[in-house]
Amino acid sequence: MQKRNSRIIMGALFTAVFALFLLPSIVPGLDASLAFADETTVNLDVDAVTYDPAPKLTEADYPKISGVNSRVVVWIVAQLHLWFGAFVLAVPIFVFIIEAIGMSTRDQRYDNMAYEFIKISITAFSLTAILGGLLVFCLVLFYPDLFNYLATIFKESMFAYALLFFVESAVLYVYYYGWHWLQGGFKKWVHLTLGLLLNASGALLMFLANAWTTFMMSPAGVDAAGVFSGDTWAAIHNFLWNPINIHRMIANVAYGGSIVGAYAAFKFLSARNKEQRAHYDWMGYNANFIAIAALLPLPFAGYYLTAEMYVYSQQMGITLMGGVFAWIFIIQAVLIGALFLSANYYLWCGMGRSEGAHRYNPYMKYIAVVLVVSFLVWFTPHTLVLTNAELKSLGGPYHAILGPLGIMPAKNTAVNLLILFTFLSFMFYRRANKIATVPWVAKGNAVQVALFTAGIINIFILGTYYGYYTNTVYKIAASIPQVLTTLVIIAISVAIDAFMYKGSKEVAPLRWGRVPPRSQYALFLLAVSFTWLMGLMGYVRSGIRQHWHVTNIFRDNSPDAYTPGLGYAANVISIATIIFMAMVIFVFWLSTVSSQKSQATGYWKEQGT
Amino acid sequence: MKDFLKVAIFSLLTIGAFTAYSNFGIPQIVPAPPPVEEVLDLEAMTMDQFIALGDRLYRGKGTCTLCHNELLRAPLLDDSVAMALKHMSDPNYKGEATNVEEYLHESFVNPSAYVMAGFGKAGSNDTESPMPDVSAGGIGLSEAEITAIIAYLQDSSGNEVTVSIPTDVPEETGDEESEGGGGRAPFDSAEAIIAEFTCGACHKIAGEEGEMGPDLTQVGALRDKDHLRRSMLDPNAEITDGFMEGMMPAYGDQLNANELEMLVDYMAGLK
Ligand code: HEM
Numbered sequence: 001m002q003k004r005n006s007r008i009i010m011g012a013l014f015t016a017v018f019a020l021f022l023l024p025s026i027v028p029g030l031d032a033s034l035a036f037a038d039e040t041t042v043n044l045d046v047d048a049v050t051y052d053p054a055p056k057l058t059e060a061d062y063p064k065i066s067g068v069n070s071r072v073v074v075w076i077v078a079q080l081h082l083w084f085g086a087f088v089l090a091v092p093i094f095v096f097i098i099e100a101i102g103m104s105t106r107d108q109r110y111d112n113m114a115y116e117f118i119k120i121s122i123t124a125f126s127l128t129a130i131l132g133g134l135l136v137f138c139l140v141l142f143y144p145d146l147f148n149y150l151a152t153i154f155k156e157s158m159f160a161y162a163l164l165f166f167v168e169s170a171v172l173y174v175y176y177y178g179w180h181w182l183q184g185g186f187k188k189w190v191h192l193t194l195g196l197l198l199n200a201s202g203a204l205l206m207f208l209a210n211a212w213t214t215f216m217m218s219p220a221g222v223d224a225a226g227v228f229s230g231d232t233w234a235a236i237h238n239f240l241w242n243p244i245n246i247h248r249m250i251a252n253v254a255y256g257g258s259i260v261g262a263y264a265a266f267k268f269l270s271a272r273n274k275e276q277r278a279h280y281d282w283m284g285y286n287a288n289f290i291a292i293a294a295l296l297p298l299p300f301a302g303y304y305l306t307a308e309m310y311v312y313s314q315q316m317g318i319t320l321m322g323g324v325f326a327w328i329f330i331i332q333a334v335l336i337g338a339l340f341l342s343a344n345y346y347l348w349c350g351m352g353r354s355e356g357a358h359r360y361n362p363y364m365k366y367i368a369v370v371l372v373v374s375f376l377v378w379f380t381p382h383t384l385v386l387t388n389a390e391l392k393s394l395g396g397p398y399h400a401i402l403g404p405l406g407i408m409p410a411k412n413t414a415v416n417l418l419i420l421f422t423f424l425s426f427m428f429y430r431r432a433n434k435i436a437t438v439p440w441v442a443k444g445n446a447v448q449v450a451l452f453t454a455g456i457i458n459i460f461i462l463g464t465y466y467g468y469y470t471n472t473v474y475k476i477a478a479s480i481p482q483v484l485t486t487l488v489i490i491a492i493s494v495a496i497d498a499f500m501y502k503g504s505k506e507v508a509p510l511r512w513g514r515v516p517p518r519s520q521y522a523l524f525l526l527a528v529s530f531t532w533l534m535g536l537m538g539y540v541r542s543g544i545r546q547h548w549h550v551t552n553i554f555r556d557n558s559p560d561a562y563t564p565g566l567g568y569a570a571n572v573i574s575i576a577t578i579i580f581m582a583m584v585i586f587v588f589w590l591s592t593v594s595s596q597k598s599q600a601t602g603y604w605k606e607q608g609t
Numbered sequence: 610m611k612d613f614l615k616v617a618i619f620s621l622l623t624i625g626a627f628t629a630y631s632n633f634g635i636p637q638i639v640p641a642p643p644p645v646e647e648v649l650d651l652e653a654m655t656m657d658q659f660i661a662l663g664d665r666l667y668r669g670k671g672t673c674t675l676c677h678n679e680l681l682r683a684p685l686l687d688d689s690v691a692m693a694l695k696h697m698s699d700p701n702y703k704g705e706a707t708n709v710e711e712y713l714h715e716s717f718v719n720p721s722a723y724v725m726a727g728f729g730k731a732g733s734n735d736t737e738s739p740m741p742d743v744s745a746g747g748i749g750l751s752e753a754e755i756t757a758i759i760a761y762l763q764d765s766s767g768n769e770v771t772v773s774i775p776t777d778v779p780e781e782t783g784d785e786e787s788e789g790g791g792g793r794a795p796f797d798s799a800e801a802i803i804a805e806f807t808c809g810a811c812h813k814i815a816g817e818e819g820e821m822g823p824d825l826t827q828v829g830a831l832r833d834k835d836h837l838r839r840s841m842l843d844p845n846a847e848i849t850d851g852f853m854e855g856m857m858p859a860y861g862d863q864l865n866a867n868e869l870e871m872l873v874d875y876m877a878g879l880k
Contacts, residue, residue: 058858058859059845059858059859060858224745265616266612266613266616269612269615269616270612270613307731310731310739311730311731311732313741314676314682314730314739314740314741315672315675315676315741315747318675318676318682319675327635327636327638330635331627331630331631331635334627334630335627521616521619524616524619524620524623525619525623528620528623528624529623529627532623532624532627546643546747547643547644548747551747552747556643559845561643562640562642562643563640564640565637565638565639565640566631566632566635566637566638567631567632567637569631570627570628570631570632571628571632574624574625574627574628577624578621578624581620585617
C-alpha cells in the first residue's frame with residue numbers, strides 16, 4: 001500500500017520534472033527557429049526587415065464611435081478575458097494535483113472532485129477564447145496603431161500563441177471527455193500525462209500573453225524611438241516579464257481555488273440531501289485550502305514584483321507606491337484583509353465538523369484579535385508622495401497620527417503576522433480532530449510554541465529597529481529577514497507536525513456537511529473580493545504607464561490618455577465584476593443542467609419494440 | 610431560487626461596499642493630466658520669467674519633485690550650488706564639469722557621474738544613480754528647459770544665475786519631429802500654414818469655404834490670442850457652441866513656436 005503510493009508520487013514528480021526540462025528546450029527552440037526565419041528573410045531581401053519607430057499619434061488617429069467610450073470598452077473586455085483566463089489556467093493545475101492525490105490514495109472521491117472541477121472549466125474555456133477574440137477586435141477597432149505596433153513586434157509569437165491555443169483545446173477535450181475512458185492502470189497514467197500537457201500549454205500561453213503586457217510596461221528589444229531590433233525573444237523576455245509571470249501564476253491558482261469554492265458553496269446551500277451536503281462541504285473545504293495555500297506566498301511575490309519595478313525604474317516605482325496609486329494599496333490592503341479574514345473565518349466554522357475541535361475554541365478569539373490588529377496596521381495609509389497640486393489638496397504627505405504606523409516596516413511586520421496566524425488557524429484545524437500518539441508530544445509542542453514565540457519576537461524587533469531607529473534608506477532592509485523568519489517557522493512546524501501526527505488517533509469522525517450555512521458566505525466573500533482585487537490591480541498595472549501606451553516610447557495621445565481617478569476606476573471594476581459574476585453563474589448553471597434529464601413522456605414517437 | 614437570490618444579494622452588497630469605500634472612504638485625488646508640449650517663446654522672456662519657467666518645469670514636466678521631496682527618496686536640492694561645488698571636488702566624481710553650471714547640467718543628463726552615498730540603485734553600491742536622464746525617455750526635457758531648471762536651482766538656492774536664456778536653440782519640437790520623418794523647412798507665412806494643413810477643409814478662412822468648423826473670417830474680433838493659441842494646442846479644452854468635440858486636430862507638435870505665433874497673429878488680425 002505504502003509502496004504503491006510512493007511509486008505513484010515519485011512517478012508524478014518525475015513526469016513533472018521531465019516536463020520542466022522540456023519547457024526551456026521548447027522556448028529557445030522556438031527562438032532559434034524564429035532567428036532562422038529572420039535570417040532567411042535577410043538573405044533574400046536586405047532592406048525588407050527594417051522596422052519603423054513607434055508612431056506619434058494625434059487624437060485623430062483614434063477611431064471613435066459616438067456614444068461609446070473606447071477605453072472603458074477595451075478595459076472591461078480585457079479584464080473579463082483576464083479573469084476567465086486566470087480561472088481556466090488555474091483549474092487544470094489543481095485538477096492535476098487532485099487527480100494525482102486520488103491515484104495515490106485510491107480514494108475515488110478525489111477523482112470525482114477533479115472531474116467536477118474540470119467540468120466547470122470547460123464552458124469557461126470557450127468563454128475565454130470568445131473574450132480573447134473580442135479583445136483583439138476591440139483593440140483593432142479602437143487602437144489600431146497600437147495593435148499594429150505590438151503585432152509587428154510579436155508577430156512570430158502570435159503564431160506560437162495560436163498554435164498553443166489549438167494544442168491546449170485539443171488536449172483539454174481529450175482530457176475531459178476521456179476521463180471515464182482513461183481509467184485504471186496504464187490508462188490512468190496516460191490521463192495524468194495529458195493533464196500535465198494541458199498545464200504546460202496553458203502556462204506557456206499565459207507567459208506569451210504576459211509578454212505583451214509587460215512589454216508595454218518595460219519595453220525591451222526596441223531602441224529609444226521604438227524601432228524594433230528584430231529580436232522577438234528580447235521583447236518577450238523583458239524586465240518585468242518573469243516577476244509578473246510568477247505573481248500571476250500564484251495569484252491565478254488562489255483565484256481559481258476561490259471561484260471553485262464559490263461553486264461548491266452554492267451547491268452546498270442548494271443541496272437537497274445529506275450526501276450532497278457532505279460532498280460539497282468537502283469540495284468547498286478543498287477549494288478553500290487551495291486558495292489559502294496559494295494566498296500565503298502571494299504577498300512575497302507581490303513585493304518582489306514591486307521591488308523589480310523600482311529596479312527597472314525608480315520613477316515607475318514611486319508612481320506606483322507614492323503617487324495617486326498610494327491609496328490603491330490601502331484598498332488593496334482592505335481587500336486582502338477581507339481575503340485573509342474570510343479564509344480564517346471559514347476554517348473556524350469548519351471546526352464544528354468534529355467533536356475534537358472544542359479543545360481549540362478558546363484560542364480562536366486571540367487569533368482573531370491578532371488578525372484584526374495586523375490588518376488595521378497594514379491598511380494604515382502610507383506616507384503619501386504626490387505631485388504638488390495633489391499635495392495641496394491633501395495638506396501634506398504624512399498623516400499626523402497614523403504616520404508612524406504607515407511606514408513600510410510596520411506594514412511588513414503586520415503582513416508577516418497575518419500570514420503566521422492564518423497558518424496557525426490552519427494548524428489548529430488540522431490538529432482539531434487528532435491526538436498524537438508519539439511519546440514526544442509534549443516536547444514537540446514546546447518546540448513549536450518556542451519557535452512561534454521566538455519568531456514573532458524576532459519579527460517585531462526587526463520591524464521596530466529598522467522602522468524607527470535607522471534612516472530612510474535602510475527602512476526596507478528588515479523585510480527579507482522577516483519573511484525568512486515566517487517561512488522558517490512555517491516549514492519547521494509543518495515538518496514537526498508531519499512526524500508528530502504520524503499514526504495519530506482520530507478523536508471523533510469528521511462529519512462533512514456539518515457546517516453552518518453562514519460559513520459558505522465566507523467562500524463567496526473570498527471569490528468576490530478576489531475578483532475585485534484582480535480588477536483593481538489590473539487598473540494599477542496599466543495606470544503606472546500613465547500617458548504612455550508603451551512606457552517612454554509610444555505615447556498615448558487619445559483623449560483618454562489621462563489616468564482615471566480611483567473612484568471612477570472602482571466603478572468600472574465593479575461593473576466588470578458584476579458582468580463577470582453573471583457569466584460565471586451562467587457557467588455554473590450550464591454544468592448543472594448538463595447533468596439533468598427531463599422525462600417528456602409521450603413526446604417522442606414510440607419506436608417499434 | 611431563494612438561495613440564489615440570497616447569494617446574489619450578498620455578492621452585490623460586497624461589491625457595493627468596495628465601490629463605496631473607494632469612492633467615499635478615501636480622498637479622491639484627480640491624477641495630474643498628461644503633460645502638454647509647451648511651446649516656448651524664449652525670445653520674449655525676461656530672466657524672471659525664465660526662472661519661473663524653470664520652477665514650473667521642476668514641479669511639472671520634469672517630475673523632479675516626484676523624487677526630490679521631503680521624504681528623501683532623493684536628496685533635497687535647496688542648496689544645489691553648494692552641493693555641486695562639494696561633489697565636484699569629491700574623489701568619487703567621474704564627470705567632466707568644471708563649473709557649477711556644467712555640473713548641474715551633467716547631473717541631469719548623466720546622473721551616474723556622481724552618485725550621492727546611500728542614494729544609488731539597489732545593489733550597485735552607489736555607482737549607479739536611479740535618477741533617469743531627464744533629457745531622454747519619458748521626461749524628455751529640451752536643452753532650453755534644462756537651462757531654465759538650472760537657472761531656477763541657482764536662483765532658489767540664493768546664488769547668482771550664471772546661465773543665459775538660450776536664443777539660438779533649435780525649436781522645441783524640432784528634434785522630436787526629425788525622428789518622425791517630419792524634417793521640413795519652416796513655413797514663412799500664416800497662409801502657407803493654412804494651406805499646408807488644409808484648415809479650409811473645415812473652416813471658412815483664407816478664401817476656403819469649409820463648414821465642419823466655425824467660420825474664422827472674423828475670429829479676431831471674437832477671440833483673444835490666448836484663446837486662439839489654446840484652440841491650436843488643445844482644441845478640446847473649449848468647444849465652440851454647435852460643433853463637435855474631437856473634430857479639430859491639435860497642432861502643437863506640428864508647428865514650431867514661431868509658426869504658431871505667426872498663425873495666431875494672423876487669426877487675431879481677422880476682424
Ligand atoms: C496577499 C497579497 C496579494 C494578493 C492576494 C495579490 C493578488 C493579486 C492578483 C489576484 C492579481 C491579478 C493577477 C492576474 O492578473 O492574473 C495581482 C496582480 C498584481 N499585483 Fe498583487 N497581490 C498581492 C500582493 C501584491 C503586492 C504587495 C503588490 C505590490 C505592492 C502587488 C502588485 C500587483 C500588481 C502591480 C499587479 C498587476 C500585475 C498583473 O496584472 O498581473 N500585489 N495581485
